[in-house]
Amino acid sequence: MAVLGVGIDVADIARFGASLERTPGLRERLFTPAEATRPLASLAARFAAKEALAKALGAPVGMAWHDAEIVSEDTGRPRFALCGSVAAQAAALGVDHVHVSLSHDAGIASAVVVLEG
Template sequence: MIVGVGIDVVEIVRFAESLERTPSLRTRLFTPAEARLQPQSLAARFAAKEAIAKALGAPAGLAWHDAEVVSAPSGRPHFELRGTVRSAAAALGAGTVHLSLSHDGGIASAFVVLEGRVPDDAL
């Protein structure tokens, strides 16, 4: 059962310019592991953080660092949720978070699907 869907797109050059203009933005938005990445990867991760917030219904008080995008050895991205984002996902009944990232043509994009458990009485 799908309990939330979110999508976001980010213009890579504009995002990179924002990071240059405001260096503290990098540490405010990203964990130390994420912050070491190249601008196109950061733009995609920012889009992912925005997309999960949308999938959760954009509740107030979400912390940027509580939705860390990590890559499996295969390269497949996924979230490590903690704190505020984990609590919001649990409140919706989201058991699985699906994430897809892309960057092409100067645009980074992310798509998030929150999947919940089907209640036993619905079967």
């Protein structure tokens, strides 16, 4: 398999939390119902992951936030569930596998995404 794209992003957790409080509906616009119930640091990491995925995919126009959901495997390992606009862009690029790593510490959430095909 070849690496087709790489993306990285960081989010200041407190600043992200302030944005969620200041902007009604932002949580629902960015996250699926299952994601939206998670703690703030986890939400910030998931936002960073979605941003990193967009970068890895080449920042496609019209990407829908809900079309890239972070789900947890039984082991707790995060993975993307792609559908709609995001799945279409991944298929167009020949992506067979999306790797994602999330982290949060010292007030910063981060994510790295690697696309393989």
